[in-house]
Amino acid sequence: MINLTINGLDVSVEEGTTVLEAARFFGFPIPTLCHNDGLTPLGACRLCVVEIGEEPGTNLVSSCTYPAEEGLKVRTASERVIRSRKMILELLLASCPQSKIIQDLAAAHNVKTQRFKQEYEDCILCGLCVRMCTEQMMAKAIGFSGRGENRRIGTPFDIKSDVCRLCGACMYICPACQLRCTYTEPEKAICGACANLSPPCLEKEGFNDMMCYMSPCVACEIKKD
Amino acid sequence: MNNENILKILEKNNGNQGGLISVLEEIQTVYGYLPEDALRIVADRTDNSLVDIFGVATFYKAFSLKPRGKHIIMACLGTACHVRGAPKVVDEFEQQLGIKAGETTLDKEFTLETVNCLGACALGPTVVVDGHYFSHATLSKVKGIIKNTLEGLDTIDIKTDKRVFPVEASCSVCNHSLTDSTYLIDGYPSICVTVSFGRKKGWLRLSSLYGSLNFASEHEVPPDSLSHYFCPYCRKELLSISNCPECGEPMAAMWVYDGFTMHVCTRGGCKGHMLDLNQTSGNLLDALFRTDR
Numbered sequence: 315m316i317n318l319t320i321n322g323l324d325v326s327v328e329e330g331t332t333v334l335e336a337a338r339f340f341g342f343p344i345p346t347l348c349h350n351d352g353l354t355p356l357g358a359c360r361l362c363v364v365e366i367g368e369e370p371g372t373n374l375v376s377s378c379t380y381p382a383e384e385g386l387k388v389r390t391a392s393e394r395v396i397r398s399r400k401m402i403l404e405l406l407l408a409s410c411p412q413s414k415i416i417q418d419l420a421a422a423h424n425v426k427t428q429r430f431k432q433e434y435e436d437c438i439l440c441g442l443c444v445r446m447c448t449e450q451m452m453a454k455a456i457g458f459s460g461r462g463e464n465r466r467i468g469t470p471f472d473i474k475s476d477v478c479r480l481c482g483a484c485m486y487i488c489p490a491c492q493l494r495c496t497y498t499e500p501e502k503a504i505c506g507a508c509a510n511l512s513p514p515c516l517e518k519e520g521f522n523d524m525m526c527y528m529s530p531c532v533a534c535e536i537k538k539d
Numbered sequence: 540m541n542n543e544n545i546l547k548i549l550e551k552n553n554g555n556q557g558g559l560i561s562v563l564e565e566i567q568t569v570y571g572y573l574p575e576d577a578l579r580i581v582a583d584r585t586d587n588s589l590v591d592i593f594g595v596a597t598f599y600k601a602f603s604l605k606p607r608g609k610h611i612i613m614a615c616l617g618t619a620c621h622v623r624g625a626p627k628v629v630d631e632f633e634q635q636l637g638i639k640a641g642e643t644t645l646d647k648e649f650t651l652e653t654v655n656c657l658g659a660c661a662l663g664p665t666v667v668v669d670g671h672y673f674s675h676a677t678l679s680k681v682k683g684i685i686k687n688t689l690e691g692l693d694t695i696d697i698k699t700d701k702r703v704f705p706v707e708a709s710c711s712v713c714n715h716s717l718t719d720s721t722y723l724i725d726g727y728p729s730i731c732v733t734v735s736f737g738r739k740k741g742w743l744r745l746s747s748l749y750g751s752l753n754f755a756s757e758h759e760v761p762p763d764s765l766s767h768y769f770c771p772y773c774r775k776e777l778l779s780i781s782n783c784p785e786c787g788e789p790m791a792a793m794w795v796y797d798g799f800t801m802h803v804c805t806r807g808g809c810k811g812h813m814l815d816l817n818q819t820s821g822n823l824l825d826a827l828f829r830t831d832r
Contacts, residue, residue, distance in 0.1 A: 460597045471575055
C-alpha cells in the first residue's frame with residue numbers, strides 16, 4: 315500500500331493506482347475529457363491537472379497518467395489548478411465550440427470568456443477514438459498522423475481502411491461528434507444555455523415520464539431534494 | 540515497383556525490434572520516397588500496423604510519401620538564414636525551377652524543400668543539394684547551383700581536390716604489388732586486378748588516386764552486376780569482410796601503405812569505397828606506436 319495525502323487527507327491506495335483513480339475513490343472530483351475507464355490513459359486534454367509537491371516548487375501534472383507515490387502531496391482544487399483548468403477549457407472552446415461536453419464543462423467551471431482566436435476545427439485530438447479503435451475494437455483502423463499543427467486523426471492515406479468494420483465506436487466515444495451544442499450565436503464561443511436554462515419540465519404534468527437530454531438534469535436534482 | 544527489394548530490406552532488419560525507422564529509411568533510399576504499396580508490405584510482414592507506420596512516415600520530415608526528384612534542393616529558412624535573405628533565395632529557386640517549395644519539377648529532376656535549420660548558421664543562407672553544402676547563397680548563385688547539380692556534383696576535379704591522393708595497392712593475400720606502371724590512369728600508374736562477372740573474366744585497372752572513380756576494363760561491366768576481384772599474381776580472391784557503405788553489397792579488399800585496407804564496392808556502377816584504418820597489420824601499428832613515443 316502506498317500512503318499519500320490528497321487535499322490534506324491521509325489516504326493509502328494500492329500500488330499502480332493513478333492519482334486520478336485515488337482522488338475519485340476518496341471522493342474528490344477531478345474533471346476529465348480524454349479519460350475513459352476502459353482505455354489506457356493518454357493525458358492529452360490536460361483537464362485533470364492536479365498540483366503535487368509542497369510550496370515552493372509545486373508541479374502541475376495530469377493526474378490520469380501520474381502514478382500514486384509514497385508521501386505524495388496532491389491538491390486537486392488549488393487556485394493554480396482551477397486557473398489552469400479554466401485556461402485549458404478556454405483553449406478547448408477556442409478549437410471546438412460545438413461540443414456539448416466541452417460547453418457543459420465550461421459552464422460547470424464558470425468560464426465566462428474565451429480570449430483566443432475562434433476556430434471551428436472540431437477535432438481536439440484527445441485520442442479517444444484512436445484508443446477505442448485499437449484497444450476495444452482491436453482494429454487499428456485510425457491513428458494520428460503528422461506533427462505539430464498538422465497533427466490529425468485519420469486512416470492511412472485517407473482512404474477507406476481495410477481493417478475498419480464501420481462499427482462506429484470512434485463516433486460513439488468522440489466528445490466532439492457525439493453531442494452537438496447547437497447554440498445560436500456561432501461567433502460567441504460560450505453558449506451556457508443549458509446551464510442558465512430554467513428547468514422546463516418542473517411545471518409540466520407527467521414529469522417523471524419525460525425524456526430528458528440533460529445530464530445532470532437540474533430539475534431532477536431539485537425534485538430529489 | 541519491385542517487391543523483392545522491400546522484402547530484402549525487411550529481411551536485413553528482421554528481428555530488430557523498433558527497426559521501423561531504419562526500414563523506412565532504406566526504402567526511401569531505394570525509391571526516393573515511401574510508396575504506398577511498400578508501406579503495406581512492411582505492415583504485412585512486421586508487427587506494426589499500417590496506422591502506426593503511416594503515423595511514423597508522416598511524423599518525420601525526412602520521409603516523403605510523394606515521389607521526389609532526382610536532386611533534392613534544401614534551402615534553409617532558419618532565423619539566421621532568414622535575416623540574411625534566404626526567403627529571396629527560395630523565391631529565386633522557385634522562379635528558376637518553376638515550382639513552389641515542397642514541389643517537384645515535371646521532369647522529376649528537382650525537388651525544392653525548405654528546412655528550418657541546417658546547423659550551419661554562420662554560413663547562411665545555406666542551400667544543400669544532395670548532401671553538398673552551398674554557403675552564402677545569393678540570388679546570383681542560384682543559377683550556378685542548378686547548373687552544377689545538372690552537371691553532377693560528385694565529379695571530383697583530381698588536379699585541385701585535396702581529398703584525392705595516390706595510393707600504392709598490394710594484394711591482401713600475397714602482398715604482391717598491384718601497381719601497373721605500363722597503364723596510366725589520371726596520369727598515375729594504375730591498380731591492376733582480375734575480375735570475373737557472369738561468365739566473363741578480364742582485367743580491370745583502377746585509378747590509384749584515392750577518391751578518383753576512373754577505371755578501365757577489358758569488358759564493359761554491366762551496371763548492378765556483382766563481380767569478383769582476384770589478384771593477378773596469386774589468383775586468390777580479394778575478399779573483404781565489410782559490405783559497401785553505400786549499397787550494402789560485398790566489397791573487395793586490398794592493402795595500401797603497408798597494411799591499411801582499401802575496400803572497393805564490387806557492384807557495377809557503385810561508387811562505394813573506403814579506407815579501413817582498423818585492419819592494419821601488426822608492423823604498421825608497431826611503427827605508429829613507436830613514433831608516438
